[in-house]
Amino acid sequence: MTKAEAAAFLSAQEAVCILTHRNPDGDTIGCAAALCRGLRALGKTAWVLENPQFTPRYAPWLAGLLTGEARGTVISVDIASASLLPDNARPLAERIALAVDHHASHTGFAARSWVVPEAAACGELVHALLLELGAPITSETASAIYLAVSTDTGCFQYSNTTSNTLRVAAAMRDAGCDAFPINRLFFGVRSRGRLRLESRLTEAMTFFAGGAGALCVLPRAWMDELGLTEDDLESISGFPRSVEGVEIGVMLRETAPGRVKLSLRTGPGYDAAAICAHLGGGGHRAAAGAALDTDLDGARAAVRAALQAAGVEG
Amino acid sequence: MTKAEAAAFLSAQEAVCILTHRNPDGDTIGCAAALCRGLRALGKTAWVLENPQFTPRYAPWLAGLLTGEARGTVISVDIASASLLPDNARPLAERIALAVDHHASHTGFAARSWVVPEAAACGELVHALLLELGAPITSETASAIYLAVSTDTGCFQYSNTTSNTLRVAAAMRDAGCDAFPINRLFFGVRSRGRLRLESRLTEAMTFFAGGAGALCVLPRAWMDELGLTEDDLESISGFPRSVEGVEIGVMLRETAPGRVKLSLRTGPGYDAAAICAHLGGGGHRAAAGAALDTDLDGARAAVRAALQAAGVEG
Numbered sequence: 001m002t003k004a005e006a007a008a009f010l011s012a013q014e015a016v017c018i019l020t021h022r023n024p025d026g027d028t029i030g031c032a033a034a035l036c037r038g039l040r041a042l043g044k045t046a047w048v049l050e051n052p053q054f055t056p057r058y059a060p061w062l063a064g065l066l067t068g069e070a071r072g073t074v075i076s077v078d079i080a081s082a083s084l085l086p087d088n089a090r091p092l093a094e095r096i097a098l099a100v101d102h103h104a105s106h107t108g109f110a111a112r113s114w115v116v117p118e119a120a121a122c123g124e125l126v127h128a129l130l131l132e133l134g135a136p137i138t139s140e141t142a143s144a145i146y147l148a149v150s151t152d153t154g155c156f157q158y159s160n161t162t163s164n165t166l167r168v169a170a171a172m173r174d175a176g177c178d179a180f181p182i183n184r185l186f187f188g189v190r191s192r193g194r195l196r197l198e199s200r201l202t203e204a205m206t207f208f209a210g211g212a213g214a215l216c217v218l219p220r221a222w223m224d225e226l227g228l229t230e231d232d233l234e235s236i237s238g239f240p241r242s243v244e245g246v247e248i249g250v251m252l253r254e255t256a257p258g259r260v261k262l263s264l265r266t267g268p269g270y271d272a273a274a275i276c277a278h279l280g281g282g283g284h285r286a287a288a289g290a291a292l293d294t295d296l297d298g299a300r301a302a303v304r305a306a307l308q309a310a311g312v313e314g
Numbered sequence: 315m316t317k318a319e320a321a322a323f324l325s326a327q328e329a330v331c332i333l334t335h336r337n338p339d340g341d342t343i344g345c346a347a348a349l350c351r352g353l354r355a356l357g358k359t360a361w362v363l364e365n366p367q368f369t370p371r372y373a374p375w376l377a378g379l380l381t382g383e384a385r386g387t388v389i390s391v392d393i394a395s396a397s398l399l400p401d402n403a404r405p406l407a408e409r410i411a412l413a414v415d416h417h418a419s420h421t422g423f424a425a426r427s428w429v430v431p432e433a434a435a436c437g438e439l440v441h442a443l444l445l446e447l448g449a450p451i452t453s454e455t456a457s458a459i460y461l462a463v464s465t466d467t468g469c470f471q472y473s474n475t476t477s478n479t480l481r482v483a484a485a486m487r488d489a490g491c492d493a494f495p496i497n498r499l500f501f502g503v504r505s506r507g508r509l510r511l512e513s514r515l516t517e518a519m520t521f522f523a524g525g526a527g528a529l530c531v532l533p534r535a536w537m538d539e540l541g542l543t544e545d546d547l548e549s550i551s552g553f554p555r556s557v558e559g560v561e562i563g564v565m566l567r568e569t570a571p572g573r574v575k576l577s578l579r580t581g582p583g584y585d586a587a588a589i590c591a592h593l594g595g596g597g598h599r600a601a602a603g604a605a606l607d608t609d610l611d612g613a614r615a616a617v618r619a620a621l622q623a624a625g626v627e628g
Contacts, residue, residue, distance in 0.1 A: 156483070157469045157501050159494040163484035169470070170480035180473040187471050191558040199513040244505040 003125075006114035007132035009098055015045035015072030019092065021084045024051050024058070026151025026186065031077035031100070031126045033061045033144035038126075038135035045072060051086045055231055057185065061144050073097045078122035078148075082109040100125050120160040123148025127168050139176030146172040146179055154235075155187045194232045197222065201239055209313050213248040214240040215303070217296050220254040237263035237289075248312060252299045260292040260299035270312065278306035317439075320428035321446035323412055329359035329386025333406065335398045338365050338372070340465025340500065345391035345414070345440045347375045348458035352440075352449035359386060365400045369545055371499065375458050387411045392436035392462075396423040414439050434474040437462025441482050453490030460486040460493055468549075469501045508546045511536065515553055523627050527562040528554040529617070531610050534568040551577035551603075562626060566613045574606045574613035584626065592620035 001009075010016070018036055020028040032048040039046035047067035054062065074095045079085065080103035082093045099110035102125060104117040119125050127145045130137060137145070149168050153161040156169065173179055190198070201216045208215065216239060222228065233253075241249025247267035255261050262279065265287050266272040272288035279302055281290020292299045307313070315323075324330070332350055334342040346362040353360035361381035368376065388409045393399065394417035396407045413424035416439060418431040433439055441459050444451060451459070463482050467475040470483065487493055504512070515530045522529065530553060536542065547567075555563025561581035569575050576593065579601050580586040586602035593616060595604025606613045621627070 155469055155471045156480075157497040161493065161497075163487040166470075166480045166484035166487070170477035170484065173477040173480070179475070183471040183475075189556055189558045189560075195512075195516045195557060198509075199516045202509045202513045242503055243509060244503045246503075 001112050001114050003114060003128055003132055006098060006100065006112070007129055009112060010039065010075075010129065011042075011133060013039075013044065013073045016047075017067065017070040017072050017074050018046070018048045019070075019074060019076040019079065019085065019089050019096070020048065020051050020054075021076075021079045022051075022053065022086045024053055024055075024086075025078075026058070027121050027123055027148045028078035029054070029058045029061055030144045030146070030148025030151070031122045033065055034123065034126050034130065034141045034148070035075070035077060035100075036065045037138065037141045037144065038130040038133065041136050041138070041141075042133060047071070049089055049092075052088060053086060057231065061147055070095070075100070076110060077126065078102070080105050081107040100129065118162070120158075120162055120165045121149040121152035123152065124164055124168050127171075137172070137175045139178075142172040142175035142177035143182070146177040147182055150179070150182060151186055155183055191229075191232050193226050193228045196226045197228060197232060197236070198239065200226070201236075205240065205243070207246075208307075209248065211245050213250065213307070213312065214243050214246045215250040215300070216240045216252070217300070218251065218253040219296060220256070237287075238265055241265035241267070248307070250303055252296055252303070254296055258293060258295060260294060260296060262290045262292055262299060262303060264288050264290075271310070275306050275310045275312070278309050279303070315426050315428050317428060317442055317446055320412060320414065320426070321443055323426060324353065324389075324443065325356075325447060327353075327358065327387045330361075331381065331384040331386050331388050332360070332362045333384075333388060333390040333393065333399065333403050333410070334362065334365050334368075335390075335393045336365075336367065336400045338367055338369075338400075339392075340372070341435050341437055341462045342392035343368070343372045343375055344458045344460070344462030344465070345436045347379055348437070348440050348444065348455045348462070349389070349391060349414075350379045351452065351455045351458065352444040352447065355450050355452070355455075356447060361385070363403055363406075366402060367400060371545065375461055384409070389414070390424060391440065392416070394419050395421040414443065432476070434472075434476055434479045435463040435466035437466065438478055438482050441485075451486075451489045453492075456486040456489035456491035457496070460491040461496055464493070464496060465500055469497055505543075505546050507540050507542045510540045511542060511546060511550070512553065514540070515550075519554065519557070521560075522621075523562065525559050527564065527621070527626065528557050528560040529564040529614070530554045530566070531614070532565065532567040533610060534570070551601075552579055555579035555581075562621070564617055566610055566617070568610055572607060572609060574608060574610060576604045576606055576613065576617060578602050585624070589620050589624045589626070592623050593617070 018032045020032050036046045036048050048065045050066050050068050074092050076096050076099045096110040099113040101115045102119040102122045106115045123145045206215050237251045249265040251263040253261045264272040271285050273283045276288040276290045279290040332346045334346050350360045350362050362379045364380050364382050388406050390410050390413045410424040413427040415429045416433040416436045420429045437459050463479050520529050551565045563579040565577040567575045578586040585599050587597045590602040590604045593604040
């Protein structure tokens with residue numbers, strides 16, 4: 001459906017409950033918070049459904065908006081497929097009346113959906129919806145939209161960023177969002193555990209293909225040794241590719257004994273999805289992955305073979 | 315003078331030569347390149363004066379614009395005081411006809427100046443001037459302006475970023491700037507040397523004031539041991555303060571035998587300038603420094619004493 005149709009549908013609802021995705025990030029949370037506040041400002045009953053995986057750093061945006069029980073019309077934001085619903089939202093899969101999303105892989109699981117794959121963040125779509133609905137953008141709503149668009153673009157650094165992303169961010173600042181504390185929290189600081197992790201990854205990093213490839217391993221034991229949390233591992237998959245000159249970044253993370261998660265990030269000229277396909281995985285050209293049933297040494301050998309099969313000297 | 319007056323002055327010139335500052339960064343270089351291209355597009359003769367400190371990463375923006383000799387009207391961009399002129403531009407100090415700048419500390423050294431301290435980057439001012447002059451914003455000019463505004467704000471992350479900064483960036487993308495390679499070069503990658511440096515700084519970091527303070531030392535020997543360049547040290551002063559929970563970040567860099575450069579970064583609630591004043595230095599509330607005539611151990615003790623004098627447990 002179109003933006004106008006999605007807005008008209010929302011406008012006709014009395015009460016809505018908003019769903020976020022599994023492993024919730026700033027985009028799904030910011031979208032849910034902004035839509036919830038916007039609909040409330042229009043006089044509607046609106047809640048965000050609790051998600052057992054919400055982490056403490058997002059609490060300020062969700063305060064006063066959470067409910068344990070879904071009542072009213074169910075809406076999903078930033079959710080590409082029903083398989084990404086958190087466990088407590090699974091029973092609602094058939095009840096989702098509207099999905100607002102920006103994933104090209106969106107499966108159309110909802111009764112209605114407004115999907116714009118060109119948007120860097122779903123927050124851009126929620127912002128457009130709120131404008132279409134005539135909802136006021138308070139400083140709290142602006143903060144939630146800013147959270148969404150900044151976190152999904154690495155603070156406007158990633159290649160998905162568009163001029164619209166930057167314009168929405170500018171409008172949110174003018175609407176009263178205090179952006180710097182958000183930038184500092186998500187992009188300006190690293191935890192001591194994260195720093196120690198990066199330090200260890202750096203010391204043990206190996207290079208191949210004349211320095212165009214870098215490989216890091218993350219043994220499970222480090223989680224305890226360094227006191228790491230899931231927040232500490234955010235975007236760690238991109239670490240090897242963040243080294244200057246590296247076009248093929250390989251991260252091998254031991255997730256359980258005999259289980260390794262491969263994350264591959266590549267620059268132009270290499271096809272991460274094709275390389276991962278040799279290992280039963282898949283993804284996009286620039287970012288792909290695979291789950292390997294082996295230990296870290298076995299994973300290292302498997303990746304080397306897959307790289308060679310793809311014509312890259314591993 | 316006003317923007318309109320600065321534009322009228324530029325409009326009346328036949329030939330201009332643009333100066334950049336000592337230790338040139340993306341803002342001064344982006345401003346010089348954009349202004350040079352804009353003036354050329356208006357049919358004028360325009361050059362950027364060579365700066366012996368230009369580093370290779372900026373070469374693409376300066377290609378075809380450099381001259382070794384200043385002819386015509388001399389303009390400075392992003393230069394706060396005549397003391398910041400590179401050596402080869404010193405003889406021109408008295409000839410600077412117009413200074414365009416955004417530093418609150420601007421000394422008014424030029425015959426005319428247009429200074430807007432509210433601008434996050436001088437690039438915002440050059441952009442406004444080009445619009446006022448009716449100069450076309452080509453993709454190359456847009457790239458230079460984007461370089462200026464992105465590098466001076468840490469990719470829109472620092473507290474100086476305004477909605478105008480973001481809007482200028484959006485306009486530059488629409489004008490054809492390919493922003494992602496710039497973002498990746500300046501914010502998305504770290505050299506191997508930089509990573510090894512951060513790793514060593516992390517291992518040797520000490521904390522004080524219950525974790526609110528962090529102190530790093532950078533011995534001169536590491537430069538050779540890790541093969542570091544000046545580019546590898548960019549913004550390293552902010553490293554200790556980039557640790558989660560740290561409100562007082564102290565960096566002690568040994569610059570020569572018996573010489574240590576102190577850089578202090580503080581959060582709200584601490585006054586970096588006041589602390590550095592105890593050591594004969596100064597600066598701003600959030601960022602200050604001092605030059606210490608001692609070795610690293612002596613510097614550590616001096617900083618501890620200054621922190622205690624300022625009421626912070628060192």
